Each structure stands twice: as C-alpha cells, then as structure tokens.
Amino acid sequence: MDFPKLVAKVSEHYSKKLPFVLFSYPKENTLNIIFQDDAILHTTQSLSAEGFVFAPFDYEDIAYYIPKQNFNSAQFPENFENSKPSAVKTPKSTVQKKKYIQLVEKTIEYIKSRKAVKIVLSRSKEFELPNFDIETLINQLFGSNPDAFKYIWFHPETDMWCGATPEILVEINDAAFKTMALAGTQKDDGREPVIWPPKEIDEQQLVTEAITTSLQKVTSVLKVSKAYTHRAGSLLHLRTDITGMVKRGKATLTTIAAALHPTPAVCGTPQKIAKDFILKNERHKREFYTGFLGPINAKDATSTLMVNLRCMKILDGKARIFVGGGITISSIAAEEWEETQNKMQTMLEVLKPML
C-alpha cells in the first residue's frame, strides 16, 4: 500500500477507536503498521506472541500486545524528512520547577545516606492540543528524529502513546543479542570534540556495569564497547554497546527483558531500592513511560524491545509529555530541571503545529 493510503487507513481505524501500532526503525524509511480489527486487549506473559508489545514501567511479567495478523508497510514519500525541526519555547512552570528541584534535593540527600547510588527521577507536563490531528502527528513524528525508533501505539484501553526513543532494551536474533548502556545528557551545540564532565562519565559507567552484571546469569559471551557519543535529536548521550550470546536453553526474550528491565538508565541502582523510591516519591504515575515496547517476531527474525523514552500520552485533546534524568551524588538540582526541559523538546517539536 502507498503511504497516503496507509495514513488514510490509520485515520479511519482511529475514528472507529480500533487498536493499531505504527513504527519505524532508526535510519530506515519504512513505516510499519499493525491493525487490530477488534478492541480486545491482548496480554502476554512469555513475550512469545508475534506482534508488538507494550509494557509499563512497573512491569510484573504482563505486557500488552497487538497481534501481527494484519501487518502492512509503506515507504516514506521522497523528501519526507522534516528539515531540522525548530525548537518550541519550553513553557516556564515556576511551581513545577520548585517542586521538581525539591524532589531532586531530597533524592541527593537519600543517595548521600548511601542507600542508593543512582535514582532516575521524572516528571510530566500536559499540553492542550487544539489542533490535534492523527495525520499531522504521523507526519511530524516520522518525518523527524531519523536516529530514533519511532512509534504510535493506540488501544482504547491504554489511550494513545507515541515517542522517538534512542534506547534499545534488547535486540535478539536466535542466540545473538544486543543491548546498550545509555546515560549522560548534554545539549548538542555543534562543538567538536564533545567533552563529557566526570559526573556524566561516572553515571554512564554505572549503567554499563549494572547491565553487564545483570546479564551474566543468562549470557555466555559478552562484548562491551568503549563509551561513545550518541546523538538523539538536539541532545547527546554517552553510549556503550553490549553484545553477546544467550545461554542455550536458559535465556529467551522474556528472561533477558526481565534481567534488564528497568535498567539503571530509567530506574537506578540498586534496582529495587531505586524503584521503591520512585514509586513512593514521584508526583505522577509513569504508566508506560520508561516501560518497553517493540516488535516481537518468530525465532528466525529479529525481535527488538526499546525503552519508552522521549514519549507522550495523548488523550482528549491533550498531550502529557514524560521526561526524566539520572540523579547521583554529584547532581545539581537546577541543572537536572534544565535537562528535563531540554528532553521535553523532542516531543514538543512533534506537537508544534497542533499546539
């Protein structure tokens, strides 16, 4: 099917409130779509169903999925990519800023008491969308952020979620798997070489160590790359690639996902203490933000699970954008606020014509 026809079909499907998911892989110009023709909410425990899974941050072995039955794809039109999207002025929110900074300070004190080494805090902000339109959303989202995995998920039971995420949770093909440690953030101001402050280097190193440790039980060969700079829209992160083989008979997508999620890039270390702190102290429910999502295929094809970052929920003419950042003993609260403001840009640029 060609792109305009497919977009029109999504629009029609959405007007009937039927589930669908659209996605595209980084650097690829194919739009993949799965339509579901009824409103059943499918769940999977084993991540073995073929389709597209969607799991919350507080994942307890149950993920939602849309089965792969009605799969379509289309190439993006020529010159589809938006020229560099223009920044949207991030609204000033004095009260929210004060509250977030207080929470960051409380978290730093908690870390100082040596109960945790790193805790990833987050917040969300709502925007009115007087000009919301599904076709505009598709064009805006898939025409920008070429380096990200982009998706729009809709199910009447979960509402609409969409995002452009830089972070792979796990990619697995037969016994070979790939994951990454992504942490540390700065704005891309075009300066080369990129200099990373020690706080960001330490924070990212911690993520790499925690991921390799948690994978040891289920993998046999692990290769860990050097940390390098990864571009994500107007932001830069530090990234380490981790590749290996899963132990035959021991590890499946489920065991690897369970070993990794939630990674210290979205939760913290030690994982349980960080998660309890987040659930107790954050002012909003994360829902699917920092959960995971992606296409799961049969054994001989690649399955990809991404971490749900740089994302938003769309409901009743409003969008709620979710953003966060890792807090360590060296964090400065005001800078952590700025970092979340910068991260908000990825979705604000997508929303720009609809605001």
Ligand SMILES: C=C(O[C@H]1C=CC=C(C(=O)O)[C@@H]1O)C(=O)O
């Ligand atoms: C939690 C988020 O980003 C994570 C991924 C990359 C860098 C991060 C950081 O520098 O704190 C976060 O760990 C988010 O975008 O909401």
